[in-house]
Amino acid sequence: MIEFIYFGLEALIIILLALFIALLFNGIERKLIARMQARIGPPITQPFIDVKKLFIKENIVPDNAIPWIFNAMPLIALASSLLVLLYIPFGGMPALLQNYGDLILVVYIMLIPSLALAIGAFASGSPYASIGAQREIVIMISYEFVLSVIVIAVAWLFSLAFPQANAFSFATINEHAIWSVAGPVGIAGLLLLFISSLAVMPAKIGKLPIDIAEAKTEIADGVLVEYSGRNLALLHMAQATRMFAFASLIVALFLPWNLSNIFSLSGTLALIGDFAFFLAKVFVIMFVSGIFVSAASARLKIDQAAKCYISFIFLLSLIGLMLIGLDIML
Amino acid sequence: MRLSEKKKCSIAIGPIHPALKEPIQIEVKIEGEKVTDVDFALGHVHRGIEWIGLRRNPLQILYLAERVCGICNISHPLAFCTAIENAANIKVPERAEYLRVIYAELERIHSHLLFLGVAAHELGFDSILHYTWLVREKVLDIIEYLTGNRITKAVLMIGGIRRDITKEQIPKIKETLKYYEKIYKKLCDIFLDDPTIKLRTRDIGVLTKEQALKLCIVGPTARASGVKKDIRQDFPYAAYADLKIEAITPATLLNEIRGDVFDRVIVRLLEVKQSMDIIKRCLKEMPEGPIMYEPVLQKLLVELKQVSNEGVALVEAPRGELIHYIRMKNSEAPVVWKIRAPTYANMHAIPAILKDCQLADVPIVVASIDPCISCANRAIVADKNNIVLNQEKLHELSVKKTLALTKDKVKGEGND
Numbered sequence: 132m133i134e135f136i137y138f139g140l141e142a143l144i145i146i147l148l149a150l151f152i153a154l155l156f157n158g159i160e161r162k163l164i165a166r167m168q169a170r171i172g173p174p175i176t177q178p179f180i181d182v183k184k185l186f187i188k189e190n191i192v193p194d195n196a197i198p199w200i201f202n203a204m205p206l207i208a209l210a211s212s213l214l215v216l217l218y219i220p221f222g223g224m225p226a227l228l229q230n231y232g233d234l235i236l237v238v239y240i241m242l243i244p245s246l247a248l249a250i251g252a253f254a255s256g257s258p259y260a261s262i263g264a265q266r267e268i269v270i271m272i273s274y275e276f277v278l279s280v281i282v283i284a285v286a287w288l289f290s291l292a293f294p295q296a297n298a299f300s301f302a303t304i305n306e307h308a309i310w311s312v313a314g315p316v317g318i319a320g321l322l323l324l325f326i327s328s329l330a331v332m333p334a335k336i337g338k339l340p341i342d343i344a345e346a347k348t349e350i351a352d353g354v355l356v357e358y359s360g361r362n363l364a365l366l367h368m369a370q371a372t373r374m375f376a377f378a379s380l381i382v383a384l385f386l387p388w389n390l391s392n393i394f395s396l397s398g399t400l401a402l403i404g405d406f407a408f409f410l411a412k413v414f415v416i417m418f419v420s421g422i423f424v425s426a427a428s429a430r431l432k433i434d435q436a437a438k439c440y441i442s443f444i445f446l447l448s449l450i451g452l453m454l455i456g457l458d459i460m461l
Numbered sequence: 462m463r464l465s466e467k468k469k470c471s472i473a474i475g476p477i478h479p480a481l482k483e484p485i486q487i488e489v490k491i492e493g494e495k496v497t498d499v500d501f502a503l504g505h506v507h508r509g510i511e512w513i514g515l516r517r518n519p520l521q522i523l524y525l526a527e528r529v530c531g532i533c534n535i536s537h538p539l540a541f542c543t544a545i546e547n548a549a550n551i552k553v554p555e556r557a558e559y560l561r562v563i564y565a566e567l568e569r570i571h572s573h574l575l576f577l578g579v580a581a582h583e584l585g586f587d588s589i590l591h592y593t594w595l596v597r598e599k600v601l602d603i604i605e606y607l608t609g610n611r612i613t614k615a616v617l618m619i620g621g622i623r624r625d626i627t628k629e630q631i632p633k634i635k636e637t638l639k640y641y642e643k644i645y646k647k648l649c650d651i652f653l654d655d656p657t658i659k660l661r662t663r664d665i666g667v668l669t670k671e672q673a674l675k676l677c678i679v680g681p682t683a684r685a686s687g688v689k690k691d692i693r694q695d696f697p698y699a700a701y702a703d704l705k706i707e708a709i710t711p712a713t714l715l716n717e718i719r720g721d722v723f724d725r726v727i728v729r730l731l732e733v734k735q736s737m738d739i740i741k742r743c744l745k746e747m748p749e750g751p752i753m754y755e756p757v758l759q760k761l762l763v764e765l766k767q768v769s770n771e772g773v774a775l776v777e778a779p780r781g782e783l784i785h786y787i788r789m790k791n792s793e794a795p796v797v798w799k800i801r802a803p804t805y806a807n808m809h810a811i812p813a814i815l816k817d818c819q820l821a822d823v824p825i826v827v828a829s830i831d832p833c834i835s836c837a838n839r840a841i842v843a844d845k846n847n848i849v850l851n852q853e854k855l856h857e858l859s860v861k862k863t864l865a866l867t868k869d870k871v872k873g874e875g876n877d
Contacts, residue, residue, distance in 0.1 A: 168591040258472050262494075262820065339585055340657055348480040348583050348824045429657035430585030432821045433494060 142217060142227055149216045150368060153375035154178040156414060160422050167426040178371065182364045190360030195256035204251030205358065205365035211243035212372040219379045220305040221409055233299035234282050237380065241335070244373050245271045248354050248366070255357035263353020266343045266433050273440035274334045280448040281324050284455050285384060288312050291459055301383065308387045313458055320454030325385045327448040332381070332420035334440065336374040339425035343433050378416040379409075386412050469497070472820070476505045480583060480824035483834035487811065487827060491820050499815040501808065507838040514798045519545050519619060519765050519789075520758060522798065526785075527613055529800060530836045532575065535561075535568040536778035537800070538617040540785035543698055545619050548772030548789050549765055551754050557621040558700040559747040564608070564616055565699070565776075566736040566743075570641070571600045572779035573729040573736075576831045577648065580726055583824040584661050589651060596644045603637045606630065619761060620754025631744055638737050645734055652726055662723040666814040666826035669720055676813065679806045680781015682830045684710050685728040686720035692777035704742060709735055722829040729831070766793055778803055780831050797866075802836030 158175040165172020174180075192198050218237045220226045245267055252264035282299075290298035292312035297303060313321055334341040345353045358366055389405045431439070470491050476484035484505035490498040510529055514522045526541040527534045539561055546553060553561075574597040581589035601611045608614040608624055616624050626634070652658060668678065673686040683690055691708035693701040709731045711717070711724040718724060755761040768789040776783045781803030788797040807830045814826055 168588045169595055170591055258470055261470075262472075262491075265493075342585065343821070346585070346821065348585060349821050351479050426588050428586065429581070429655070429661050430821075431657065431660065432819055434819070435660060 138227075145217060145221075145227060146213050149213065149375065150372060152410065153371040154182065154368065156375060156417060157371040159414075160417065163418070163422055164426050167423075178367065182367055185359075185364035185367070186361055188360040190362055191357075193256055193357050196357065197254040197256075200254035201251055201357075202362060204247040204254070205362040205369065208244040208247040208251075208369040209365045209372065211240050211247065212369050212376055215240050215376040216372070216379065218301060219376065219383050220301055221379070221406060225305060226301050230302070233297065233301065234285065234304070235299055237301075238278055238282055241373075241377065241380070242271065242275070244369055245335075248369075251358070252354040252356075257357050259350040259352075259356045260354055262350050263345065263356070266346075267337075267354055269433055269437055270334050270341060270343060270440070273437040274331045274444070276445045277327050277331050277440065277448045280445070280452050281328055281384070284320070284324055284448075284452045285309060287452075287459070288317065288455060304383060305387065309384065313455065314461065315458075316461065317455045317458030320451040320458060321385070323447055323451030323454065325381075327444050327451065328381050328385065329416070329420040330444045330447075331440075332377060332416070333424055334436065335377050336421060337370065338374075338421050340428040340431045341436050342425075342430060343436055346430060349430075374417060374421060375413065378413045378421075381416050382409065382412045386416075474823060474827075480827070481834075482579065483832070485832065485834045487815075487823070489815065489820065489823060494819045494821065496815055496818045496820060496823065499812040501811055503808070503834070503838050505838070506835050508835070511798050511800060515794055515796070518762060518793045519795065520762060522795070523617065523619065524615070527615060527617075530802070530833055531612065532572045532833060533568065533778045533780070533783070533802075533836070534613055535564045535617065536776050536783050537785075539565060539699070540774045540776040540778075540783050540800075541787070541798075542617050542619050543774035543776065544772040544785040544787040545765065545789075546772070547774060548770040548787055549768040550770075551620045553621055553754060554751045555700070555748050556625075556750040557752045557754075559743050560622045560624075560626060560752060561617070561699040562701060562704070563626065563740050563743050563747075564604075564614065564622075566739045567600060567604055567607075569736045569779045570733050571597055571604070572831075573733050574600065576729055576779075576828075577652070577726065579828055579831075580722075580825060581658075583828045584658065586655075586658065592651075593648070596641075596648075599637055599640055603634060606633060618753060619765070621752050623753075625752050626744075626747075634740070634744065638741060641733070641737055645730075645737070648730060648733075652730055659723065661822075661825065662721065662726060662829075664719060664721050664723075665822050666722045666818060666829055667720050668810055668814050670718075672813050673720070673810070676809045677806055678781075678810050680777070680779075680803050681728045681732065682725060682781065682807050682810060684708055685718075685724040687712070687718040690782075692775045692782050696775050698774065698776060700743065703746070704739060706735075706739070722825055725829045725831075762793075765789065767791065771797075780804055780833055780836075781807060800836075802833065804830070804833045804837035808832065808837060 155175070155178075157178045158173070161177060162172045162175055190202075192201055215237055217228045218226050218232055218240075249264040249267045249271075252260035252267070285304070286298040288309060289296070289303050289307070289312065293303060293307070310318060310321060333339065337345055345355060350356070355363065355366060389408065472489050472491055473486060474489060475481050475486040486502040486505070488500045488502070489496050510525055514525050517525065523538055523541060526538045529537045545551070574593050578590040578593035578597070581587070581593065604614060605611045607626060607630060608616045616622055668682070668686045670687045672678075673683045673688050678686070678688070679690070687710055689708040689710060691706060692698070693704075693706040694708050697706070709728055711719075711727050711731075713731055714727060715724075755764065769791045771786070771788040774785045776785075783803055784799075784801040786797065786799040786801075787795050790796045810830055811827060814829075815823060818826055
């Protein structure tokens with residue numbers, strides 16, 4: 132019983148911390164984009180102010196919406212994006228739920244926010260939201276290929292290197308850097324997979340150039356158009372967390388190095404150092420594939436984006452997988 | 462429902478929509494993402510400016526004309542002044558004609574930069590929106606320096622212009638032009654070479670030359686389709702006859718004309734450069750002399766009151782051909798004042814260029830004709846039973862009105 136309470140407490144701390152960091156990063160992101168566009172931009176605390184304001188605002192449910200689905204979906208979106216964070220090892224710390232699920236489960240859970248967003252939009256009864264939801268689903272189908280290729284490649288490498296360990300488990304991923312188990316050809320393949328995972332990022336989090344499901348100037352925020360008040364606050368938090376979670380996943384898979392090993396730190400110092408370093412890595416990933424790209428590109432159309440993911444990025448990741456296969460055979 | 466059945470859905474873009482800067486309702490029927498049918502409705506911001514004008518004297522109308530459009534607030538009063546001058550046979554001093562050209566071209570630079578920003582925003586490319594609008598500040602600054610106001614300049618006067626450009630002011634204008642020379646290269650790099658912009662604008666919203674001619678499209682929209690028409694070239698007004706302007710088409714830069722959104726953006730970009738060259742030439746060639754036909758306004762008003770004639774003026778506004786028609790009849794207020802803004806002509810391109818586009822293309826394609834809705838608005842006519850009059854009825858009424866007017870003209874009197 133005590134163990135259970137302790138477990139719950141730990142989960143709560145991680146969730147609150149992750150939420151705080153996700154919103155903070157969102158604020159920094161907005162500020163950085165503003166500076167890139169020669170604007171002053173909102174204060175870094177703006178996402179907190181927005182969420183606080185939205186929570187005290189009226190929550191409007193459209194007349195032709197299906198209320199229970201419409202209201203439940205933002206909650207599901209936020210819960211599932213937070214759940215991902217309990218599986219991903221932060222820095223050197225093993226993940227809280229690492230014995231209760233693996234990489235495949237995490238990839239599935241990460242689908243839920245997109246699905247929830249789409250279902251909620253369909254339930255809102257607005258044509259703009261329906262178009263947004265259709266777009267969200269199409270874009271989800273097209274980038275999911277790439278993610279599955281990445282999972283296969285990672286598991287393949289680990290299963291050959293450590294036959295006795297669970298190749299999909301985050302414990303294994305956390306213990307060994309993936310780059311150390313591959314040969315030179317495999318490293319080239321991993322590099323391609325890393326690039327394709329970065330390319331998936333804008334689609335996964337709905338940022339420019341793939342913010343097609345929201346597309347402010349086309350369909351007036353699409354999937355979010357009917358949401359207001361508490362629901363919108365939850366969705367804002369879910370979006371921010373989703374970005375943080377996906378960046379963390381990329382860091383956990385491809386950039387697993389820690390400061391404590393390099394500088395031989397120990398104890399609390401190692402914990403804090405590793406965590407700070409982890410956050411820095413997550414931020415760099417977010418900056419490279421989320422913030423910088425979104426400030427420097429126009430919005431693609433749905434067919435262009437889908438074509439880009441299904442043909443080009445998918446091909447890139449397949450070549451990566453083949454190179455890894457070649458490396459294993461050699 | 463079977464999967465093969467495609468569900469048709471109608472989506473209203475506007476009158477209030479983030480893609481639109483002014484109220485217009487565009488009704489698109491879509492199949493999935495594909496646009497199958499388009500219709501549009503105007504009339505949300507009708508202000509009855511012409512009606513108000515018929516109850517004012519020409520000097521008062523000048524202020525109204527300036528407020529027809531927030532952006533073309535040189536073109537409208539310029540067209541109005543030219544129309545009155547044509548009616549009253551007023552000869553404008555040469556220096557004033559050159560000054561009018563300078564102000565009109567400054568306005569064109571600012572309007573086209575505004576358009577480039579809006580186009581980028583419709584594509585979701587906000588960085589370029591902020592960049593173009595940032596560089597636009599420089600031209601607004603120089604306009605403020607010359608006229609005392611950023612937007613509503615109030616420099617035009619019937620028979621001349623109210624503010625001269627002195628010798629001390631010229632270096633600052635040249636400095637601004639030099640700044641834009643630098644910026645122009647950068648803007649060209651952005652709009653010609655950016656892959657995402659090209660992906661979103663190339664071969665989208667195509668308006669062929671035949672369609673443009675058939676629909677009587679005007680201004681940069683027509684020029685982008687390869688119709689070499691420009692009022693400054695065809696029917697020169699102000700000092701344009703001395704300057705020998707040539708209409709710009711995309712072929713000037715790219716050796717091909719496709720008539721798509723990309724071409725419409727490029728034409729406007731090229732016209733920024735053209736305007737810069739015109740201003741430079743004007744500053745060099747501008748003669749000395751008076752800038753007003755009649756500096757005493759009371760005298761001018763008295764003279765205008767004697768006029769019984771009609772006048773038409775064509776002006777190349779940033780968006781295209783702008784027509785002002787005025788008829789004076791020995792009275793303080795004109796009998797007829799008619800404005801045909803360029804957007805009113807270009808609106809008819811919207812259904813043609815939106816056909817077979819995707820829903821995602823609608824904002825940029827509509828923005829690509831650079832619509833100025835408030836200029837183009839017409840009243841919706843309803844009779845006592847609150848029914849909007851149909852085309853036949855309106856035609857009948859307009860024939861009656863025309864007959865009354867022509868009779869009126871022959872007799873030289875009668876009711877209006």
